[in-house]
Amino acid sequence: MIPTSITFFEYLTPLVASGAKTITIRDASENHYVPGSQVEVFTLETHQKVCDITILSVEPLAFDDINAFHAQQESLPLDELKQIIQKVYPNQQSLFMISFELVK
Numbered sequence: 159m160i161p162t163s164i165t166f167f168e169y170l171t172p173l174v175a176s177g178a179k180t181i182t183i184r185d186a187s188e189n190h191y192v193p194g195s196q197v198e199v200f201t202l203e204t205h206q207k208v209c210d211i212t213i214l215s216v217e218p219l220a221f222d223d224i225n226a227f228h229a230q231q232e233s234l235p236l237d238e239l240k241q242i243i244q245k246v247y248p249n250q251q252s253l254f255m256i257s258f259e260l261v262k
């Protein structure tokens with residue numbers, strides 16, 4: 159089944175809805191998004207619909223390879239991005255970068 163929704167922490171959703179955030183880094187439980195598919199974005203905490211995005215690609219990304227360019231695409235400072243990922247996915251080296259664009 160092609161997934162049709164994705165959740166983001168509520169405080170990050172303005173970055174998605176504005177088009178400023180164009181990637182998200184997730185673990186293997188969310189590596190099944192399909193390039194070209196349209197996906198509804200919801201807040202994780204309250205499940206409010208935020209916007210729609212189109213998935214562009216899903217690629218493996220090691221935690222140690224996360225760099226300033228990833229942070230720029232996340233619209234977050236690099237140290238904050240790495241702290242968030244370590245908190246959400248503790249001790250996970252094997253991650254996935256999901257690239258997307260906002261549906262206007």
Ligand SMILES: CC(=O)Nc1ccn([C@H]2C[C@H](O)[C@@H](CO)O2)c(=O)n1
Pocket residue numbers: 165166167170181182183184202232234239242243246
């Ligand atoms: C279940 C769920 O919604 N999990 C996540 C995981 C990550 N994020 C954000 C935090 C960072 O900006 C990037 C990188 O993981 O994605 C999130 O909003 N929700």
